Amino acid sequence: MPRLFIDLTTSVQWRRPPVGIVRVEREFAAYCLAHEPGTVFCEIDSAGQYHALPVERVRAVLDDSWCRAEAVATVSAQLPVQPAPVRGRVQRLFDWAAARGPKWVPAAVYPLLRDLGRVLVDHHAAYVRHQETKRALQAAPASAQPNDVNPVEETPRDTLIQPRADDLFVSIGLQWHHGAIHAYRLRQSSGVRVVEACYDTIPIDFPEYAGSAKQPFGEHFTCIAHSASLVFAISDTSRADLEAFYVRVGVLHVPPIRTVHLATPEVHANASIADLADDERAALARLRGDYVLYVSTFETRKNHRLLLQVWKELYRERGDACPLLVVVGMFGWGVNDLWAEMQASEVWAAGRIVLLHHVSDALLAHLYRGCAFTVFPSFYEGWGLAATESLAYGKLAITSDAPALREATQGLCPAIHPLDFPRWLQTIAHYIDDEPARKAIEAIIRASYVPRHWREFSAELLAAAKEAT
Amino acid sequence: MMRLLQLTTYPLKAPRHGGQLRCAAIRECYRELGIDVETVAVMHEGVHQGERERHDIALSSSLPDWKPELPRFMDLHTGDCLARSAPAFAGFAALLDRLQPQVVQLEQPWLYPAIKRWFDERGFSDATRPRLVYSSQNIEWKLKRDEMRPDVTDATAYAREVARVQALEREVVRAADLVVACTDEERDELRAMTDAAARSCAYVTAHNAIAPFAAEPARVAEVKRRWHLERYALFVGSAHPPNADGFWCMLAPSLAFLAPDEKIVVVGGVSHLLRGHRTYAAWPGINEPRLALLAELERADLVALLGGAQVILLPITTGGGSNLKTAEAIHSGRPVLATPHALRGYGDASRWPTITVADTSDAFRRGLRALLDRPEPAPPADYDDIRDQVTWARALKPLTLAIATLAA
DSSP, X not given: OOOEEEEOHHHHHOOSSOOHHHHHHHHHHHHHHHHSTTOEEEEEOTTSOEEEOOHHHHHHHHSGGGSOOOOOEEESTTSOOOOOOSSOHHHHHHHHHHHTOTTTSOTTHHHHHHHHHHHHHHHHHHHHHHHHHHHHHTTSOGGGSOOOOOOOOXXXXXXXXXXXXXXXXXXXSSHHHHOTHHHHHHHHHHOOEEEEEESOOHHHHOGGGOSSOHHHHXXXXXXXXXXXXXXXESSHXXXXXXXXXXXXXXXXXXXXXXXXXXXOOOOOTTOOGGXXXXXXXXXXXXXXXXXXXXXXOBSGGGTHHHHHHHHHHHHHHHGGGSOEEEEESXXXXXXXXXXXXXXXXXXXXXXXXXXXXXXXXXXXXXXXXXXXXXXXXXXXXXXXXXXXHHHHTTOOEEEEOOHHHHHHTTTOSOEEOTTOHHHHHHHHHHHHHXXXXXXXXXXXXXXXXXXXXXXXXXXXXXXHHHHOO | OOEEEEXXXXXXXXXXXXXXXXXXXXXXXXXXXXXXXXXXXXXXXXXXXXXXXXXXXXXXXXXXXXXXXXXXXXXXXXXXXHHHOHHHHHHHHHHHHHHOOSEEEEESSTTHHHHHHHHHHHTOOTTTSOEEEEEOSSOHHHHHHHTOOTTOSOHHHHHHHHHHHHHHHHHHHHHOSEEEESSHHHHHHHXXXXXTTSOOOXXXXXXXXXXXXXXXXXXXXXXXXXXXXXXXXXXXXXXXXXXXXXXXXXXXXXXXXXXXXXXXEEESTTHHHHTTSHHHHHOHHHHGGGEEEEESOOHHHHHHHHHHOSEEEEOOOSOSSOOHHHHHHHHHTSOEEEOGGGGTTSTTGXXXXXXXXXXXXXXHHHHHHHHHHSOOOOOOTTOHHHHHHTBHHHHTHXXXXXXHHHHO
């Protein structure tokens, strides 16, 4: 009987509210813990070896409390925030090193250094903003602080896994961070069938929009081409993009790539305001009147710039009648100049744009339920969980025409080119002003949108994995 | 005893590149025949310092015929400087007067203007003139033409120099008593440079070859340990830009077809060129971990790497002559993956048991993949005769016969 091994490294190391990829690993692992007796969960060590995790540790990791939620932070014109530095010392250091020429640094390393320097400087800027937000939170009531997570002992190091050739090893977390080479070596030494994931190839196809460096990402997907018995892609778009990448770099034996659509995030239809923490209620109370919601990391690919331009125009036209734009998500990569522009704008000064960080699922449910509609103008996506979440709440999502967003929203939403400012302005204004039109499209969504549970996703992925040869 | 003067544009004291190795092998072969061979290498004073032999001549960098803006023609300009500079030529002529060669062998055509001037000034008759051997290594003008880089600063000047090389080559062939080529094709092409009415001249082919070598198992194991190698392909090449072009042309678009723990080991000056190529630069994250760039190595290490290679690559797409690296790869007895161009001058080598031929990038990459995937092949039986065919002793046999005839 083939055994199932699941690499849980990403989930073990992730102690914040889960982003999409972390969510996928956790949901799949939870499903297998419940439905696949004998599943071995494991974690990689610093030497690149996989150790089995005791089941009680697996349960602790998969418990919601593992992903500790921080108190919600509201950033708007009312809260002072220092402008982020445009260039950091780290970037200048790499520029200086590159300028020394081949004498010190081989020419080939320049692009890698520049990538790395860029990533580091933006992560540093994000860190600075995070610290500022934290300082803002210090004024919040003590009840808003997260509960301490019970300490869980580290994984014992005497439990190396020893899969056989007919076993399955599923590794679908942040593998480019942990190193896909280790799964390759495991396969080389044991013959185990390996299942890997492709969420998107954005760092390769759109390096200008990605926080991850192009070259390591390219090597990551090249490595899994040599190790995977199956690659699961979260959309037909991602599958096609990965296939195109393999053609582009000349991989000769492309592994089977199968689309398994992600689930729709869980709908908290009955969440009560009374159940929210004080800080969450306070944040919600600030959102008076109609507001438009964008749930997304604040980064360049997500095209917040377009929304800023639209909201500037709406504010110029409508003044105080301008609706509120609520942006939910962490500060990400490549937005230093946008952030500066946003803070200098009149619409920001008027408090018509609000950023919310560390939003819990419960608060998010209220935000979806209370919004007029949602927007998703991203330049490119591998899927679009937030857009599907909007539909699950019965809310209209105006999306960009990125192929994966069309796929994820099942063709039920207006799709506009991410650079077509006039159409975005016109469409947003239309759905703000024309409530009957909004209700009509919401009715269509409620009648037509087919949500998908994590259970279905996990079962389909597991079945596909078992078929891998 | 026949006195033979061998003229080159590089010293033979420590031969490394193909031209040096060929000239040194010919000299050695002549000496074994009992010929009194003296070599005079003429070169710019800034190159090959510390490698010169007693008759070698270093030309001053202040001579007016150097053209630094056309570095690919330094050999042509060496001949110009020697023939046109009064003090340089005087020293050269005095040396030749002293050596009194019966045969002058030009290795490549570059120094012919100086020899012609010496012949003319000494007033030799046809009967008394030393016999002239033109030992070619390529069809030089075609090679120069093909080596022109897209970023050359003055294409007109470059083309003018190519035309001068073509004229020089034709002139040397017409003046020679014996013409030696590296391949039959080039021999025929050189023969076609003379008209039917030209005086009699002999033509022979002496393909490139190598000195016999054998890899010691202990040394093979040691180099594998030293560079953490398991299964690897080996590519050996000098810092000649077409070597890098050929490598990336045949392995493009990237090395992604190699597994993460597979490497192409690169030995020689071409190691310094591969990272500067645009194909490398498109995917450095993929290419870098699959390359082991070892640059110049001791001969013993190179032989060990040849002996341990899963496959030896010959991705040669341009150039004339026949390739010493091809002979080396064939002689090793290891599997060889070659372009058809790499096998020119080696007859029916494409049918030899260790050779796989691929003429497109796709076929080359698939061929390499297949050779890396298959189990370690047993050494081919009856391989000694093939090995022997690529040694200098066998390759230079036609030349020794022709020289003996010329002397008679």
